[in-house]
Amino acid sequence: MAKQKEMQLALQMVSGYGGEFSAWRMTGTDPAAYTNMDSYVERAKLAEKGKFQMIFIADTPALPNDLGAQTPMFPMDPMLALLSVARETEKIGLVATLSTTFNYPYNLARQFKALDVISHGRVGWNAVTTSDPSAASNFGAQPLSRKERYAMAHESIQIVQALWGSWEEDAWTLDTKGGKFADMAKIQPINLKGQYYASSGPLPIPPSEQGQPVIFQAGGGYEGLELAGRYASGVYANPYDIASAREHRQALRESAVRFGRNPDDIKMYAGFMFSIGATEEEGLERRRKLMSFNPEEIPSRVSYLGTMVGLRLSVHTVDIDQPLPDDLLERAYASPQDPRSPRALELLKKGLSIRDVLAHGVINYHPVVAGTAVQVADFLEEWFLAGATDGFSVVPDIAYDGVADFVEQVVPILQERGLFHKEYEGKTLRENMGVPYQYGSAETK
Amino acid sequence: MAKQKEMQLALQMVSGYGGEFSAWRMTGTDPAAYTNMDSYVERAKLAEKGKFQMIFIADTPALPNDLGAQTPMFPMDPMLALLSVARETEKIGLVATLSTTFNYPYNLARQFKALDVISHGRVGWNAVTTSDPSAASNFGAQPLSRKERYAMAHESIQIVQALWGSWEEDAWTLDTKGGKFADMAKIQPINLKGQYYASSGPLPIPPSEQGQPVIFQAGGGYEGLELAGRYASGVYANPYDIASAREHRQALRESAVRFGRNPDDIKMYAGFMFSIGATEEEGLERRRKLMSFNPEEIPSRVSYLGTMVGLRLSVHTVDIDQPLPDDLLERAYASPQDPRSPRALELLKKGLSIRDVLAHGVINYHPVVAGTAVQVADFLEEWFLAGATDGFSVVPDIAYDGVADFVEQVVPILQERGLFHKEYEGKTLRENMGVPYQYGSAETK
Ligand SMILES: Cc1cc2nc3c(=O)[nH]c(=O)nc-3n(C[C@H](O)[C@H](O)[C@H](O)COP(=O)(O)O)c2cc1C
Ligand SMILES: Cc1cc2nc3c(=O)[nH]c(=O)nc-3n(C[C@H](O)[C@H](O)[C@H](O)COP(=O)(O)O)c2cc1C
Numbered sequence: 001m002a003k004q005k006e007m008q009l010a011l012q013m014v015s016g017y018g019g020e021f022s023a024w025r026m027t028g029t030d031p032a033a034y035t036n037m038d039s040y041v042e043r044a045k046l047a048e049k050g051k052f053q054m055i056f057i058a059d060t061p062a063l064p065n066d067l068g069a070q071t072p073m074f075p076m077d078p079m080l081a082l083l084s085v086a087r088e089t090e091k092i093g094l095v096a097t098l099s100t101t102f103n104y105p106y107n108l109a110r111q112f113k114a115l116d117v118i119s120h121g122r123v124g125w126n127a128v129t130t131s132d133p134s135a136a137s138n139f140g141a142q143p144l145s146r147k148e149r150y151a152m153a154h155e156s157i158q159i160v161q162a163l164w165g166s167w168e169e170d171a172w173t174l175d176t177k178g179g180k181f182a183d184m185a186k187i188q189p190i191n192l193k194g195q196y197y198a199s200s201g202p203l204p205i206p207p208s209e210q211g212q213p214v215i216f217q218a219g220g221g222y223e224g225l226e227l228a229g230r231y232a233s234g235v236y237a238n239p240y241d242i243a244s245a246r247e248h249r250q251a252l253r254e255s256a257v258r259f260g261r262n263p264d265d266i267k268m269y270a271g272f273m274f275s276i277g278a279t280e281e282e283g284l285e286r287r288r289k290l291m292s293f294n295p296e297e298i299p300s301r302v303s304y305l306g307t308m309v310g311l312r313l314s315v316h317t318v319d320i321d322q323p324l325p326d327d328l329l330e331r332a333y334a335s336p337q338d339p340r341s342p343r344a345l346e347l348l349k350k351g352l353s354i355r356d357v358l359a360h361g362v363i364n365y366h367p368v369v370a371g372t373a374v375q376v377a378d379f380l381e382e383w384f385l386a387g388a389t390d391g392f393s394v395v396p397d398i399a400y401d402g403v404a405d406f407v408e409q410v411v412p413i414l415q416e417r418g419l420f421h422k423e424y425e426g427k428t429l430r431e432n433m434g435v436p437y438q439y440g441s442a443e444t445k
Numbered sequence: 446m447a448k449q450k451e452m453q454l455a456l457q458m459v460s461g462y463g464g465e466f467s468a469w470r471m472t473g474t475d476p477a478a479y480t481n482m483d484s485y486v487e488r489a490k491l492a493e494k495g496k497f498q499m500i501f502i503a504d505t506p507a508l509p510n511d512l513g514a515q516t517p518m519f520p521m522d523p524m525l526a527l528l529s530v531a532r533e534t535e536k537i538g539l540v541a542t543l544s545t546t547f548n549y550p551y552n553l554a555r556q557f558k559a560l561d562v563i564s565h566g567r568v569g570w571n572a573v574t575t576s577d578p579s580a581a582s583n584f585g586a587q588p589l590s591r592k593e594r595y596a597m598a599h600e601s602i603q604i605v606q607a608l609w610g611s612w613e614e615d616a617w618t619l620d621t622k623g624g625k626f627a628d629m630a631k632i633q634p635i636n637l638k639g640q641y642y643a644s645s646g647p648l649p650i651p652p653s654e655q656g657q658p659v660i661f662q663a664g665g666g667y668e669g670l671e672l673a674g675r676y677a678s679g680v681y682a683n684p685y686d687i688a689s690a691r692e693h694r695q696a697l698r699e700s701a702v703r704f705g706r707n708p709d710d711i712k713m714y715a716g717f718m719f720s721i722g723a724t725e726e727e728g729l730e731r732r733r734k735l736m737s738f739n740p741e742e743i744p745s746r747v748s749y750l751g752t753m754v755g756l757r758l759s760v761h762t763v764d765i766d767q768p769l770p771d772d773l774l775e776r777a778y779a780s781p782q783d784p785r786s787p788r789a790l791e792l793l794k795k796g797l798s799i800r801d802v803l804a805h806g807v808i809n810y811h812p813v814v815a816g817t818a819v820q821v822a823d824f825l826e827e828w829f830l831a832g833a834t835d836g837f838s839v840v841p842d843i844a845y846d847g848v849a850d851f852v853e854q855v856v857p858i859l860q861e862r863g864l865f866h867k868e869y870e871g872k873t874l875r876e877n878m879g880v881p882y883q884y885g886s887a888e889t890k
Contacts, residue, residue: 025621032619035562035651037532061551063649067627076650077559080528084563087482087529104547106506106583114522117480118529138551140643174477176470179738182512198585204508205521206480293624 006421007384007414008391008433010056010095010236010269011047011403013040013081014073018402019273019366019395021070022293029400034072037084043403044085047092050407051421053432054093054124056236056269056393057081058218061102062134069294079111086119093429095124095216095234100156101149102130102139106199108156109163112213113205121209121428124234125160126216127227129153150223155194157215157231162190164212165440166202182206210428211439228266229255233435236393238271240339240367245270245388265435267390270383271366275397276405280371286397287359287370301358308341308363309334309348320354343367366395373409380410381419451866452829452859453836453878455501455540455681455714456492456848458485458526459518463847464718464811464840466515467738474845479517482529488848489530492537495852496866498877499538499569501681501714501838502526503663506547507579514739524556531564538874540569540661540679545601546594547575547584551644553601554608557658558650566654566873569679570605571661572672574598595668600639602660602676603886607635609657610885611647627651655873656884673711674700678880681838683716685784685812690715690833710880712835715828716811720842721850725816731842732804732815746803753786753808754778754793765799788812811840818854825855826864 016033017023024031033039044055059078075081078096086094094115098108108125116123129149130136136143144152171186190201217228218236228235235252239245245268253263277283291298299315306313309332318325324332329348334341344362352360361368369379383389396402414420425431430438461478462468469476478484489500504523520526523541531539539560543553553570561568574594575581581588589597616631635646662673663681673680680697684690690713698708722728736743744760751758754777763770769777777793779786789807797805806813814824828834841847859865870876875883 022624024626025624031621037563061555063632063647066629067632068625068629071626072649074649076562077556079525080556080559080563083525083528084532087532102549103552104549104584107548107552110506111522111525114525117521118482118525134645137645139549140638176476179467179470180513181469181516184511184513187508187512193585200579200582202508204517204519 007380007389007419008053008267008269009050009420010054010391010393011043011052012271012393012395013043013055013057013075014395014399015071015075016040016399017071018397018399020287020290020397022290023398023400024071025293026290026398026400029398033399035076037081039399040075040081040085041088043399044089044092046403046407048089050411051424052092053391054095054429055085056126057096058126059097059099060130060132060135061099062132062138064132064134069296079115082115082123083118086115086122091122091424091427091432093122093124093214093432094119095126095214095429097126097128097218099130099135100127100153101144102135102141103156105156105159105197106163106203109160109203110205112160113164113203113208116208116210116213117205121211121430123208124214124216124429126218126236127153127157127231128218146221146223150227152196153227154230155197157227159190159192159194159197159199161212161215161231161440162192163199163201163203166190167206169207169211169439172206207439210430211437214429214433214435225251225255228252229257229261230259232266233430233433235266235268236271237268237389238366239388241342242383242386242388244339245383246386249387249389267433267435269391269393270389271395272380272392273361273364273366273368273395273397274376274402274406274410275361275368275370276373276376276402276409277370278372280375283370283372283375284356284359287361288355290397291355291359298358301363302354304363305344305354305358307335308338308344313354318354322353323351324348324354373405373413376406376410377413377417380414381417384419452825452834452864453498453712453714454495454865455499455836455838456488456497457716457838457840458488458500458502458520459840459844460516460520461485461844462516463842463844465732465735465842467735468843468845469516470738471735471843471845474843478844480521482526484844485520485526485530486533488844489534489537491848491852493534495856496869497537498836499540499874500530501571502541503571504542504544505575505577505580506544507577507583509577509579514741524560527560527568528563531560531567536567536869536872536877538567538569538659538877539564540571540659540874542571542573542663544575544580545572545598546589547580547586548601550601550604550642551608551648554605554648555650557605558609558648558653561653561655561658562650566656566875568653569659569661569874571663571681572598572602572676573663591666591668595672597641598672599675600642602672604635604637604639604642604644606657606660606676606886607637608644608646608648611635612651614652614656614884617651652884655875656882659874659878659880670696670700673697674702674706675704677711678875678878680711680713681716682713682834683811684833686787687828687831687833689784690828691831694832694834712878712880714836714838715834716840717825717837718806718809718811718813718840718842719821719847719851719855720806720813720815721818721821721847721854722816725820728815728817728820729801729804732806733800735842736800736804743803746808747799749808750789750799750803753780753783753789755780758799763799767798768796769793769799818850818858821851821855822858822862825859826862829864
């Protein structure tokens with residue numbers, strides 16, 4: 001029997017605490033996890049035990065959120081977090097975002113390649129253009145147009161990949177007897193010059209086991225699709241339902257084909273959040289608890305939920321610990337503006353209290369499953385078998401125990417169902433993602 | 446009795462092999478040490494055992510030398526090397542060079558501060574302007590004038606220090622009960638705008654145990670002195686003799702005073718190389734062996750030695766395994782252009798063979814002692830007691846065993862003579878350098 005296709009898993013790290021902003025207040029969590037690299041290392045080790053293909057650290061060079069009530073959304077520094085993990089793991093891939101707009105290509109190329117060599121070929125770069133205006137002002141820049149950002153990104157990635165290829169594969173001779181450290185004939189400048197960036201090279205870094213780091217992409221619109229189709233082997237996406245996920249995946253595959261690539265060489269990872277309990281009620285209770293830390297946010301969440309189902313809802317006019325009154329329920333409809341609305345309506349119609357509908361994460365950024373490990377596995381299976389995605393970028397609610405729950409309870413179910421690998425295919429990220437070895441320029445083989 | 450003043454020691458790492466380019470070929474050395482972070486970690490641990498105040502990693506973002514016969518002069522990436530060391534040591538300071546010309550201040554501030562927090566206050570930044578034209582071309586830039594580079598450096602350091610101070614010292618409240626992660630009233634933008642750089646801030650990073658990283662400087666001329674006097678607590682210098690070292694140190698102290706600082710708050714570290722043996726002959730034999738790996742370089746070294754003593758020397762006209770013939774010796778004089786010349790002449794007059802004079806390192810970049818641990822200690826003592834320097838940046842010939850030799854043999858002698866501390870004064874680099882706690886802007890207290 002031919003081997004069934006298997007999904008892939010990325011663990012999204014979210015600054016050490018987990019996806020929920022109040023996770024830092026949960027018993028067991030190190031409240032200072034943000035500055036403690038061990039928090040990254042421990043979670044990554046668990047994910048490696050669970051055979052996750054990679055960890056993923058998102059980043060924006062700014063402090064865009066209010067730290068009064070919330071934890072930071074990004075790490076102190078993504079590369080230092082990745083290196084901490086690299087030094088204490090062996091197989092798991094290491095992916096971080098760095099901005100194409102606010103880094104010199106030479107510095108990007110150098111640090112990612114060094115990390116790739118140190119980790120023996122496990123590194124990926126999520127190349128994003130950073131639209132956040134608070135990032136621009138940290139670099140003395142005005143917010144740039146989308147067109148300009150993407151034009152810079154093309155130059156950045158091309159120069160970075162050329163620098164990565166500035167040593168031929170066998171340039172590092174290390175011949176101690178003959179006294180030839182490297183073959184300088186095989187280490188050549190790149191001399192690339194674009195409109196925004198230029199670099200002469202070569203980079204002072206020898207080949208890694210996977211050739212060069214893997215390019216990831218996570219961004220919107222036509223420009224994002226084009227960037228992905230051209231360079232990316234992995235794409236982080238945030239679809240909210242199967243239909244839109246399939247559409248995005250199909251568009252990515254077509255974009256790869258337009259650039260002469262094999263569509264199977266581009267893998268999409270859909271964002272997904274979970275809260276696992278021994279029962280559905282226990283899973284939900286975790287999220288009620290998380291919500292309870294920020295009661296001041298409930299009024300706005302209730303009113304937001306209202307707009308998703310075409311109603312004006314206020315904590316002053318409804319009891320949130322009761323189901324939505326029948327008269328309101330009759331008038332409710334799923335807003336076509338928000339892909340999360342049908343799920344919200346479905347739960348309201350089921351007769352859940354408003355608090356519990358919110359606890360189910362219907363207004364979260366990612367789809368959420370609050371329930372048992374089997375329910376989580378069912379969700380992932382349904383999406384995967386529907387061709388919605390190649391894998392998932394999973395965000396634990398609370399990193400402290402959420403990662404262990406997923407690894408110990410969900411992964412074995414997926415493996416049993418033949419939906420997830422039981423062992424790493426190889427040592428490099430490329431091998432474990434099933435994307436081709438790449439050395440040198442942006443051309444793929 | 447008042448405590449005698451003690452010297453300080455920095456271990457210069459030089460890309461994992463040691464200061465001599467043929468060190469990678471010596472038995473015992475890992476020929477791939479360049480890409481192996483363990484090589485940095487092991488040496489740093491030894492240095493910590495020897496109570497060195499810090500390790501120092503120099504850097505230029507380029508590949509300026511020929512890797513056919515030589516190893517790289519700089520690490521794959523200085524910050525990743527420092528983090529590797531930070532995670533496996535506890536007390537030793539961690540200093541690296543990054544260029545003020547080829548990095549955005551925000552990125553510099555972020556990575557150094559993150560590392561400072563991770564290491565619990567042990568980090569220093571050697572802020573250099575990077576004059577190497579091969580670096581400029583890696584960033585699509587023309588080589589900049591010295592004036593421009595130093596103008597950029599002032600802006601860079603001021604913005605970096607302001608970003609470091611963008612959180613007040615007690616801004617990170619971490620109040621889990623009250624749900625207050627940080628006090629946003631104490632995290633403020635900096636909104637600095639210069640001619641070359643600008644940044645709004647704040648940085649997303651809380652205070653470190655030493656306030657902010659320590660600024661180091663290593664550069665030439667009036668501009669360098671000014672930069673050091675204004676911001677630096679440590680200066681790496683390359684004097685070749687006591688007289689020029691004293692002059693440099695005095696100039697640094699006066700520069701600090703001009704900027705309203707205490708001259709004792711700026712420490713100079715003089716570069717110094719050593720080759721230790723049980724006897725002087727053994728120390729010398731280490732260096733003969735190192736030289737023997739690159740016989741093709743001997744002709745040019747011999748002719749170079751000639752110019753230092755006013756002679757035309759060639760391997761075709763003299764036997765390098767013999768002392769300089771008397772007729773030549775009579776005409777020899779120490780070239781006033783080269784501060785290393787008196788030492789070269791002294792050894793020639795002693796009747797050493799030309800090969801051995803070269804083996805003594807007379808044409809090396811730093812002063813060299815090839816001899817016993819006592820001879821090394823005597824040299825350091827003489828310089829230190831003459832007020833030539835506050836400490837040394839020591840470069841092992843071969844990192845593999847040279848660091849251990851220094852720690853096990855030289856350090857105890859210095860400690861016995863009361864010239865070097867026996868225990869770390871504190872946990873932060875500032876405490877161990879004896880320079881004041883600093884938080885926020887460039888003003889010192
Ligand atoms: C799953 C996912 C992950 C993302 N990660 C990052 C990130 O780490 N850093 C960032 O600046 N933007 C990130 N983005 C945002 C996009 O790169 C982009 O900024 C956003 O989609 C809007 O700008 P654009 O459509 O002009 O690209 C991410 C987007 C998605 C969908
Ligand atoms: C001990 C010492 C260490 C230095 N380390 C570095 C270094 O790590 N990176 C670098 O680019 N330059 C380094 N320099 C060089 C100076 O920063 C500077 O580039 C050089 O002195 C010439 O340029 P300037 O006089 O215009 O500054 C060092 C210089 C000295 C004396």
